[in-house]
Amino acid sequence: MNKKPGLLFAVCLLALVILAASFGMNFGGNPPVRLPQGVNPADVLYVCQNTDSSWTQFSNALHMFSKYATILFFFAFFILLFSWGWALYQNLLKDKFNEDAYKNSWALTKFFFWALIIYTVLFMTPNHFSRVDVRGDNRQWVLCENTSAGAHAVKSKAVTLH
Numbered sequence: 001m002n003k004k005p006g007l008l009f010a011v012c013l014l015a016l017v018i019l020a021a022s023f024g025m026n027f028g029g030n031p032p033v034r035l036p037q038g039v040n041p042a043d044v045l046y047v048c049q050n051t052d053s054s055w056t057q058f059s060n061a062l063h064m065f066s067k068y069a070t071i072l073f074f075f076a077f078f079i080l081l082f083s084w085g086w087a088l089y090q091n092l093l094k095d096k097f098n099e100d101a102y103k104n105s106w107a108l109t110k111f112f113f114w115a116l117i118i119y120t121v122l123f124m125t126p127n128h129f130s131r132v133d134v135r136g137d138n139r140q141w142v143l144c145e146n147t148s149a150g151a152h153a154v155k156s157k158a159v160t161l162h
Contacts, residue, residue: 141159
């Protein structure tokens with residue numbers, strides 16, 4: 001009997017999305033960008049103009065606090081390490097395994113994990129890792145698919161990571 005049907009559904013849905021993307025399937029969307037005759041598709045990258053969303057502006061506003069957030073995370077990480085070490089030390093002193101010694105450490109680990117996920121989502125916008133510079137163009141660009149709205153084919157030698 002499956003106790004977590006939502007988790008099984010999420011895993012199956014994720015597998016379906018990965019398989020569809022791996023085989024180039026596209027559900028709706030725009031027709032692909034046509035390349036001129038004689039252009040090798042392997043020498044081309046597709047870029048779209050980066051539009052600043054409210055999410056990007058919010059994330060950029062948070063960056064002035066990133067130094068303090070990083071200090072706070074390392075402090076929490078050291079507390080987490082100390083907590084696990086203390087629980088291990090208590091079990092070694094008694095020379096028997098006591099599961100209760102690890103309850104607080106495990107709860108702190110779960111809290112730290114989700115805080116790290118939230119930190120990453122708030123500080124790293126969806127376009128953070130796909131920003132690129134196109135030589136000879138001062139506009140902001142992101143990598144995209146050839147079926148994305150507003151996609152432009154650019155020679156890969158003219159694109160540098162941001």
